[in-house]
Amino acid sequence: MEKFTTLTGVAAPLPIINIDTDMIIPKQYLKTIKRTGLGTALFSEMRYQEDGTENADFVLNKPAYRQAKIIVAGDNFGCGSSREHAPWALLDFGIRCVISTSFADIFYNNCFKNGILPIKVTPEQLALLQDDAERGSNATLTVDLEAQTISGPDGGTIHFDIDPARKQVLLEGLDDIATTLKSDPAISSFEQTLGAQRPWI
Template identity: 55%
Template sequence: MEAFTRLDAKIAPLPLANIDTDQIIPKQFLKGVDRKGLARGLFYDFRFDEQGREVPDFVLNRPEYKGAGVLVAGDNFGCGSSREHAPWALMDFGIRCVISTSFADIFYNNCFQNGLLPVVLKAEEIQQLMDEARGGNHVASIDLAAQTVTSPSGAVFHFDIDPTRKDKMLRGLDAIGETLQAKNDIDLYEMKRALSQPWLEEA
């Protein structure tokens, strides 16, 4: 998993509440387990019309938000089913941070397992970020170590995060990476077990 330390990126406003995981990545894009290529399906029903043509007014299709790395959304982002493809699709599109007033629990947990930073801010702070993102300067900064979001105008907002999750994100550790930190202990255990219970190795 790629570490998250500091992100300076365009910020895109999506002022919609209760965006569920089926809206983030519709079911027809869930046929595989490869994380690559899912960007095509991100917000598909918002980004494209029934003929598969881009909807020019949707925020991520507009030229000024092309390449956005930060998404600011309404309440309860990521509700619905538990599909892990949702954070995969966001990241494959280039979004490394989603900011909202609240997230669905499973989506929130999946974000940390995949290197996508979910940031919770107050409603008035979210509104300021959205207002500024609609202006001429679209670049915001997210500093995980300092736990701050700096708006395009330079306003600084602080966010809370679980210290353990923060440490893992800073070091780029998912569940597998965390386990591999104990590789020496695991290898030693396996060696001792092979010597004391060799019949377990015969299968």
């Protein structure tokens, strides 16, 4: 998994509450178990017209936000079903960070397992970041995970909280398997000791 240390990029404003996982990646795209190739389907029901052409009014179709790396979203982002395809689609599009006042628990956990940083902020902080994100190509934010800060285009800084263990996983780029393997010496030692004490197991 790619490490997350500092991210600087355009932030796309998506001030919609209760964006569920079916909005992020509709059910018809869930047939694959590949983590790549889903970026084109991200928010497909909002990004595309019925004839398949782009909806020019949707934020990620606007020239200023086509290369967005951050989404500044409304409350309760990622609610709905537990599909891991949602963070896969975000990541494949290029989104490495989502900022909101709250997230659905399963989506929040899945983000950390896939190298995406979900940041919880206060409503007041979100309003400031939404204002920054509305600036189009000038809507550049810098997220420093080590310092736990978000810096806006005018130099203002917001501090955010994060669980230390989750922070370390992103800083080191560790998925669940890699995290477990960090304890391999202790696991091997335990198995050897157990085997000597209880050879019948």
